[in-house]
Amino acid sequence: MLxxxxxxxxxxxxxxxxxxxxxxxxxxLLRARAADRHRGLRVAxxxxxxxxxxxxxxxxxxxxxxxxxxxxxxxxSRARQVAAADLAWADRIxxxxxxxxxxxxxxxxxxxxxxFTAFLPEADSEDIPDPYFAxxxxxxxxxxxxxxxxxxxxxxxxxxxxxxxxx
Numbered sequence: 490m491l492x493x494x495x496x497x498x499x500x501x502x503x504x505x506x507x508x509x510x511x512x513x514x515x516x517x518l519l520r521a522r523a524a525d526r527h528r529g530l531r532v533a534x535x536x537x538x539x540x541x542x543x544x545x546x547x548x549x550x551x552x553x554x555x556x557x558x559x560x561x562x563x564x565x566s567r568a569r570q571v572a573a574a575d576l577a578w579a580d581r582i583x584x585x586x587x588x589x590x591x592x593x594x595x596x597x598x599x600x601x602x603x604x605f606t607a608f609l610p611e612a613d614s615e616d617i618p619d620p621y622f623a624x625x626x627x628x629x630x631x632x633x634x635x636x637x638x639x640x641x642x643x644x645x646x647x648x649x650x651x652x653x654x655x656x
Contacts, residue, residue, distance in 0.1 A: 498531040499646055502579035504571055504589045508538030510621050511585045513548035513566035514556065514632060515605070518639045521561045530646050535578070537571035539592040544568055549621065555628050576600055583642065586616040608641035609634065 501519060505511035516536035523532045546568045547553075553563040573596060576582065582602045584590050590602045606612040617634055620627040 498533045500533045500578055500580045501535070502571070502575055502582045503534065503536050503584075504539055504582065504593065505536075505585045506538055506540050506589070506619060507543070507621065508536060508541050508566070508568040508570075509543075509546065509549045510552050510628075511617055511619065511631060511635065512536040512538065513564070514552050515583070515585075515635045515639060516566065517556050517561050517563050518632075518636055519643070520564070522636075522639050522643055526640065526643065530643060532643075532646075535575055536566055537569050537575055539571055539589050541568045541570040544570060551625065551628055555625075555632055559632065571596075573597065585619070603642075605635065605638040605642075608638040608645075 503512045503515045503519070505515075513536050516534045519532060519534050523530045544567075548563065548566040548568075556563040571593070576593065576597045579600075582593060582600060583605055584593065584602055585605055587604065590604060593600060593602045604615055605617050606615050612634075617631065617638075618627070620631045
């Protein structure tokens with residue numbers, strides 16, 4: 490009898506502040522782009538926040554709407570605070586801002602953390618701006634920036650290569 494093993498998944502943890510806009514958006518994009526553009530890749534994705542004020546709250550309805558309008562399934566994300574177990578689970582950790590990287594490094598100094606903008610050489614800033622209090626145009630700009638970063642990040646992973654860890 491032959492057994493075919495599936496290549497291991499790369500486990501990706503995505504962090505923003507409240508886990509309501511950017512990280513749920515990036516997680517949905519990562520799942521969708523891995524499925525439709527990078528079929529050989531197996532990824533597992535978690536979305537968390539570094540300062541979650543409303544645990545259990547669904548992703549911002551505007552984020553869910555803009556994802557659906559873009560043909561991206563929004564999933565059923567609910568705000569969750571990052572925990573040490575999430576950091577231990579992850580092969581790769583992607584954050585929106587330097588302060589998120591700093592928060593992770595305080596929790597687990599040996600963990601390697603990448604800013605999303607590291608995958609955007611033309612970025613004007615090291616941070617992906619938070620669109621929570623902004624208008625639709627800012628949400629669309631955030632979606633475009635995250636989509637480009639997600640695609641570039643996926644390009645760094647090798648199909649079937651399994652986890653790539655910075656630890």
